[in-house]
Amino acid sequence: MSAPASDVLLEARSASIVFGGLKALSEFSLTVRKGELLGLIGPNGAGKTTAFNVLTGVYQPTSGEVRVCGERVNGMRPFQVNRRGLARTFQNIRLFKSLTALDNVKVACLAETHPLFSRARVESLQRSGLRPLATALDAANDYYDWWRALLLTPGFQAEEEALTAKALALLEVMGLAGRAHEEARNLPYGEQRRLEIARALGTRPKVLLLDEPAAGMNTREKAELMVLIGQLRDRFGLGILVIEHDMKLVMGICERITVLDHGETIAAGTGAEVRANPKVVEAYLGDAPAPGAGGAA
């Protein structure tokens, strides 16, 4: 990670998506580097979540491209994009509600397993065009793993313990250490939001996309969460992109901010630059409280 170019973890180049004639996102460009914390804001329906869906492979962009760690991910399926180092949380919490907090995180900890064929090898095969072979090796990895579990090999049990330890450590980072064995559905709202972040971290991402992580929290909780997000970036060396309605919070912690309205990028830059942009003022005045007023939901 010495050369500046390799610091770019996530890059969208003029990504657009059209739904039945409606441009939900147009010419969206964005660069997230290692250690950066960026904000994505905009009024309701501006296309923020659509942008996340395009970045994570849920939607395929109609034009333009998305790159994760330099590799083009257009046409890849969401699980493949995730394995390239991109993880996300959801605006409407999407935990596995009947699983315990610990299991929610363990589900995501696939990168912790010790496969038959290394992930690097599978990915290099895929890059060199031998896709069927890569898929076959990947499948062999999964089947091998599942059989080992069934046959209770000692290696499997040791790995399972390591996995539990890793997941517990992530829960602890997110302040959920005491909640490991509770079902996700029984956790208070704020803790469910933090559990989603812990689960996303379980996939060992390089970039974390947080979709309104502080929604529904009070001002104090929001401020605490933002501090925590800053700490996560430093601790794991992540690039983080946050969608947030509360301009004040975003201005406080994000180095750069992109503002969307009706799918268009109307401003991008530092907090001060964005705040001074007349288009931003207009977009927000037409919808909800003015920038800086905070508390828009």
Place this chain on the structure above:
Amino acid sequence: MSDFLQHVINGLSAGTIYALVALGYTMVYGVLKLINFAHGDVMMMGTYVGYASALQFKQRGGFGMASVLAIFFLSMAACAAVGWLIERFAYRPLREKPKLTALITAIGISFAVSYGFQMDWGFLPGPNPRAFPEVIRRQPWLTLLDGEVTLWNWQVISFAVALGLMAGLQYLVFRTRFGRAMRAVSHDHRTAALLGIHTDRVIAVTFMLGSALAAGAGILFAIKDVKIEPLMGTQQGLKAFVAAVIGGIGNVPGAVVGAVLLGLVEEFVVGYTASSWRDAVAFGFLILVLLLRPEGLFGRVTAEKV
């Protein structure tokens, strides 16, 4: 009293076999929200694979422990492959289509298989019932109350096999990484994919597991009832489906409890009234459960969003 005890034994023995088939319905429903109506016919195919391999062993000089295990293994492996094929080529292309499309496809596969097996071209067995070879010599294992109640050896073996397979499944679903992935996919496959889980592979393996359990059940049925025929899957599959719904479809322990209840109810009806009442009472029991507890005995009440 002795009658009652005998009926309980017989009912439990039928119920545990239903349970193995019901588990396949409930697992597939869990991950795909699809009633796989071809499941009973997969069981029938497994029984025929068992039959064919049993005939081979018979020609080579009888049945030992190893050959019985081999019959189970071959039939379960063949059905796992069939389950994979059905999922890969019939259901996966319809994954993003309306659920009804896949349901109709399932019914289509069921008919194609059960009536296809009544042809007598090539390896297909033709419409006539066959007698499954006596792979386990029938002997009383235990007699109670002066010989009025008999627990047969095949009943004990069938219990043990069914319970062993169920315990293995329980372990797999709740204690292993695959099980966790399966539960995650069952809860929300789109979110699971965004966490790096290869959801198609998890679904395919779920089909294979369910089909292998059905094959095991098919052989246990054949040991119990001896007669096998291409339409057996429809009847037994429907019963197992009823059991899964009674227990709360999608719920693993529910399927087992529903199946055992159904086995007992049927046995009591046959024992105390007339065997012609059996199916009427079994389906009547289903209607009763659905009226009183539409989500099934173990199902969770879900509020539909409107």
